[in-house]
Amino acid sequence: MEEQYLLKVDNLHTHFFTKTGVVKAVDGVSFSIRSGETLGIVGESGSGKSITALSIMKLVPNPPGRIVEGAIYYNGEDLMSKSEKQMRRIRGNKLSMIFQDPMTSLNPVFTIGRQLVETVRAHRDLSKRQAEARAIELLTLVGIPDPKQRLKNYPHxxxxxMRQRVMIAMALACDPELLIADEPTTALDVTVQAQILELLKRLQEELGMAIIMITHDLGVVAEICDRVMVMYAGRQVEFTNRIALFDHPKHPYTWGLLDSIPKMEKEKRRLQAIAGHPPDLRYLPQGCYFADRCKQATEECKMHEPTLTKLDDHHLVRCLLYEDIKVEST
Amino acid sequence: MTTLLEVKDLxxxxxxxxxxxxxxxVGAVKAVDGISFKVEQGKTLGLVGESGCGKSTTGRTILKLTEPTGGHIYFDGQEITHLKGEKLRRLRQDMQLIFQDPFASLNPRMTVEQIIxxxxxxxxxxxxxxQKRINYLLEVVGLSSYHKERYPHxxxxxxxxRVGIARALALEPKLIICDExxxxxxxxxxxxxxxLMEDLQKAFGLTYVFIAHDLGVVHHISDQVAVxxxxxxVELGSYDELYAHPKHPYTQALLSAIPEANPHRKKERIVLKGDVPSPATPPTGCKFHTRCPFAEQRCRLEKPTMKVVSLTGQEAACHFVEEVSDVVG
Structure with missing residues (x-):
């Protein structure tokens, strides 16, 4: 490995063992992220993007979920071999995470101050007063006015x-090197979303952390991600940089996603919807998982599973359409 | 064109x-505070705004699911503001509602057949x-008759x-309020x-009031948009005019805040500071002045009224419409 990666995920498989069958939520995902970079993970509900994030943090609820295969390297260290105790030291310190719903991630019966201080002191050996000073510093960092007073307020x-800002402040408590943001703006109004995106961009510049941005909104991707991974039914179907994703999308699913977004142009065109719906992760079809909904699909697609093909240095795609290209070029 | 729905100072x-x-x-939450608009037969009015701006309450008040505290609602040429009892029940055939959450708005203990x-x-x-009607409706919304026996889950x-839409269509309504x-x-x-909703509108000549916070979807489906x-x-106009030349600073900020799926378009973003004030204690004068980048003394004192700002009939409520649109336009 020539290049230094902050985090490297290799062939991750996270499955859920339920009464009605094995749900292959994440089924062979590999990617890596450098420090200071923003990686986007895009996909619809059930595509496995959140489970990928939880797997990195080793927070997949077990049972029923389990990482059945794969490796996760953080700064060269294998996270899979870490004990829960060791993970606790890494979580929050080096890797941090913010969630979609700021209403349910904060405890309603404690003040913001108490929750922030608790977080800070869980990771750092600070006195109560020092931790409080740090909490004020953090709230200032995320742009909450009058932080000293606000510490005494309850989440409601x-x-x-503002709650999402508090969550971000909490996640930043120990200057993490990697922040995983799981749909951080989905529950927010568009003007507030703009504020939070600006905030994340500013914090990344100031603190130099890497961000994994999980979202279903390609607008958000276009806004802040350097590289993008598109997921479908637990697998990555396309992986490339931001410009190539929007200018030269290769996978029919990515085309479909881009076409489904209503464009705000003067001329109204009918939306190009992707027919059907994603497959049941318990009963995955043979061949390409997207074949049922794909306009390009041939008989071949329903028989053979496509592999992740490298088109060029920064473009990976999982589709039979491109497998020939690989053969020609190699 | 006939006006199907008219709302005056609601x-x-x-x-x-x-x-x-x-x-x-001891006070009042002014959820809807004097709004007026018209919707033509067969057209769609988009109602956009952030959470808590009163768009859903507007929809529910038009349907008379809550009693308006002031103003007038005219439907199909008839005033319905204070309609009650059997007359209201009859009227409800012509006005239906589609809800946001298809998980919560269908009874989990009823089959699709029973729901429709x-x-x-x-x-x-x-x-x-x-039976005939149910089969027909299922077909119209793109489901099959074998789906009848199934439960929502x-x-x-x-x-x-789609089931929610079939239920709303069951009585051949004239107006459908679509709440997100x-x-x-x-x-x-x-x-x-x-x-599907566009196809149904064409096929049955439906009139929609389309409530949403997603400006992209609203642009796509609406003829008129009210912000x-x-x-x-604060602003009302045809979808193309309003999106191409927003006049009110709030509309401008709202439009500029949408992240666009185009990495090459670097737009000037107006990032609004702070949050929406509480509707129980709204600011004096122009309600937007606390977050408006152009606000002046006059905005704090005097409430702006809606005035026509373009030849196409676009309206906006701002004291400085000309100045503001010069800055951005």
Whole structure:
């Protein structure tokens, strides 16, 4: 490995063992992220993007979920071999995560101050007073006005956007090197979303952390991601940089996603919807998982499973359409 | 073109009361605070705004699910503001609602057949006729008659929303209020449902009031768009005019805040500071002045009224419409 990666995920398989069958939520995902970079993971509900994130943090609820295969390297260290105790030291310190819903991630019966101080002291050996000073510093960092007073407030006294800022402050408590943001703006209004995206961009510049941005909104991807991984039914179907994703999308699913977004142009065109719906992860079809909904699909697609093909240095795609190209070029 | 729905100075204030034994009114949440608009037969009005701006309350008040506290509603040439009892019940055949959350708005203990049959039963349709109608409706929304026996949990989000649409269509309404019908759906499924709603509008000459916070979807489906802020309409115009030349600073900020799926377009973003104030204690003068980048003394004192700002009839409520649109336009 020539290049230094902050985090490298190799052939990750996370399955859920339920009464009605094995749900292959994440089924062979590999990627890596450098420090200071923003990686986007895009996909619809059930595509496995959140489970990928939880797997990295080793927070997959077990049972029923289990990482059945794969390796996760953080700064060269294998996270899979870490004990829960060791993981606790890494979580929050080096790797941090923010969640979609700031309403349910904060405890309603404790003040923001108490929750922030608790987080800070869980990871750092600080006195109560020092931790409080750090909490004020953090709230200032995420742009909450009058932080000293706000420490005494309860979560319900904050608006949605403010709560998400508090969550971000908490995640930043120990200057993490990697922040995993799981749909951080989905529950927010568009003007507040703009504020939070600006905030994340600013924090990344100031603190130099890497961000994994999980989202279903390609607009958000276009806004802040350097590289993008598109997921479908637990697998990556396309992986490339931001410009190539929007200018030269290769996978029919990515085309479909881009076409489904209503464009705000003067001329109205009918939306190009992707027919059907994603497959049941318990009963995955043979061949390409997207074949049922794909306009390009041939008989071949329903028989053979496509592999992740490298088109060029920064473009991977999982589709039979491109497998020939690989043969020609190699 | 005939006007199907007209709303004049509509108000819905929810009282805030104190005291358990002798409750007395101490204030009011002005959820809807004097809004006016018209919707033509067969057209779509988009109602956009952030959470808490009163767009859903507007929809529910038009349907008379809550009693308006002021103003007038005219439907099909008839004033319905204070309609009650049997007359209101009859009227409801012509006005239906599609809800946001297809998981919560369908009874989990009823089959699809029972769900769609319910409005038909209420209005006294015969069993045989009902069966025919249900089969027809399922076909119209892109489901099959074998789906009849199934329960809502057996369907995906998009299919459930189709069931909700079939139920709304059951009584051949003239007006459908769509309250965030696609915001709970994934983008590829969202496109399917939006397309379906457009097809149905054409086929049955439906009139929609389309409530949403997603400006992209609203642009796509609407003929007219009204932008709401804290219970008031701040701008109203045709979809293309309003999006191409927004006049009100709030509309401009809202449009500039949408992240566009185009990495090459670097737009000037107006990032609004702070949050929406509480509708119980709205700011004086122009309600937007606390977050407006152009606000001056006059905005704090004097409330702007809606005035026509372009030849196409676009209206905006701002003291400095000309100046503001010069800056951005």
């Amino acid at each position: 006294e904050f608006s949605g956007g | 108000e819905k204030h929810f009282p805030i009361t104190r005291g358990a034994i002798i409750p007395h009114k 049959a319910e409005p038909l039963k209420v209005f006294g349709m015969h069993k045989e006729e009902r 057996e369907f995906s989000g998009g299919q459930r929303q 019908p696609v915001s709970a759906l994934d983008v590829s499924i969202q496109a399917q449902v939006v397309n 709401m802020y804290l219970g008031e309409i």
